[in-house]
Amino acid sequence: MSTGNETESEVAAGHGEHPAFLAHHFHDAAQQKSAVKLGMWAFLVQEILFFAGLFMAYFAFRALYPETWLVAHELLDKRMGAFNTVVLLFSSLTMALAVRACQLDDIKGSIRYLWITIACALGFMVVKYFEYSHKFHLGLLPGKYYSYDGIEGGAPELFFSVYFMMTGVHGLHVVIGVGIMVWLIFGPLRQGKVSSKYYAVVENTGLYWHLVDLIWIFLFPLLYLVR
Amino acid sequence: MSSSHTAHGHEEGEHISSMSTYLSIFGALLGLTVLTFAVSYAELPGSWSIVAAIGVASVKAFLVAGWFMHLKYDARFNVLVFLSAFWFMAVFFGFTLTDLTTRGALFDYLDNHAAHAEAGKKYGSPSTFKEGHSGGH
Incomplete structure (x- = not known):
């Protein structure tokens, strides 16, 4: 198991070279790495299909x-959406650089990039807070809570059901991402478990974070921009 | 595990992209964001607006997946796994939208049918559709 640092005795105890991060059921580090990576991609596929249900709801109600x-999408603030897009793209860049820093054995640099990514994520949520509170104030709420009367056309509450569900679940992913990054910093990175030989835990967090960015790349034009 | 598993030993994902690669990908993503924002103000005819929006978003997604997520340097199998998500999504969207957009025609057909054979027939309102009458053409 992966407790403690790699020591001479530990290497001697195993059959041949056996680094601390290598779980006993894997043949070697490369096999572990590809298995961990594949598992992460399978999870991301699940995430995409999970969001696909929400995108389907968007297209179905849009067709109806x-x-x-x-009319309804005009009530969203394009500039706030665009600002958040840039914030999230930048956070993806710093996340990619955090992984790169690990590849270069620059753990301190990786932690620094992760803090920037966390700051961007929180900034994203602050903008979302302003957007949400504005809509709460106007009564642009999902389903039966909808009370705004400035939209002509059928079922405007459906647009806001879809809007709050999509951005809400996406926002939840952002918050979870912040939690994982904080854990990464105070857990594996600070405890010296990560190096250029083993950084799968940072890499997979990166893949998760980029997927959150990827979802937003589609949410932004569909909700805020499309006419 | 047998010791013949050395095929797993190939070094994938070890590629380290340069700082300038990441910065230029980020620059391209910013440029495409500006583009999609600008296009939203142009009065594109019909459904070209949504086509343009999804098109630009797909290019952005390609850049993020290829370079930020390292798929360009990852095992081909992982690329296949990732793309499978879009295949399943296409099946899901394709069948559901086909159903939704052709239902109106079916209801019209049932309504016309009812007009011809008013007495005694159950065809007519969309609610009869749920009872399993296919119209039998």
Whole structure:
């Protein structure tokens, strides 16, 4: 198991070279690495298909109420959405650089990039807070809680059901991402478990974070921009 | 495990991209964001607006997946796994949207049918559709 640092005695105890991070059921580090990576990609596929249900709801209701969609999306603040897009893209860059720093054995640099990524994630949530509170104030709420009367066309509450569900679940992913990154910093990175030989834990966090960015890349134009 | 598993030993994911690669990908992503923002103000006819939006978003997704997520340097099998998500999504979207967009025609057909054979027939309103009448053409 992966407790403690790699020591001479530990290497001697195993059959041949056996680094601390290598779980006993793997043949070698490369096999462990590819298995861990494949597992992460399978998880990401699940995430995409999970969000696909929400995108399907978007397209289905859009097909049923095209006029409502055109009017309702004008009530979202394009500039706030665009700002958040840039923030999230930048956080993806710093996340990629955090992984790169691990590849270069620069653990301190990796921690620094992760803090920047966390700051971007929190900034994203702050902007979302302002957007949400504005809509709460106007009564642009999902389903039966909808009380705004400035939209002509059928079922405007459906647009906001879809909007809050998609951005809400996406926001939840952002918050979970922050939690994982904080854990990464105070856990594996600070405890010296990560090096250029073993950084799968940082890499997989990166893949998760980039997927959150990827989802937003589609959410932003579909919700805020499309006419 | 037998010791014949050395095939797993190939060094994948070890590629270290340069700082300038990451910065230029980020620059391209910013440029595409500006583009999609600008296009949203242009009065594109019909459904070209959504086509343009999804097109630009797909290019951005390609850049993020290829370079930020290292798929370009990853095992080919992982690329296949990732792409399978889009295949399943296409099946899901394709069948559901086909159903949704052709239902109106089916209801029209049932309504017309009811007009011709008013008495005694159950065809007519969309609710009869749920009872399993296919119209039998």
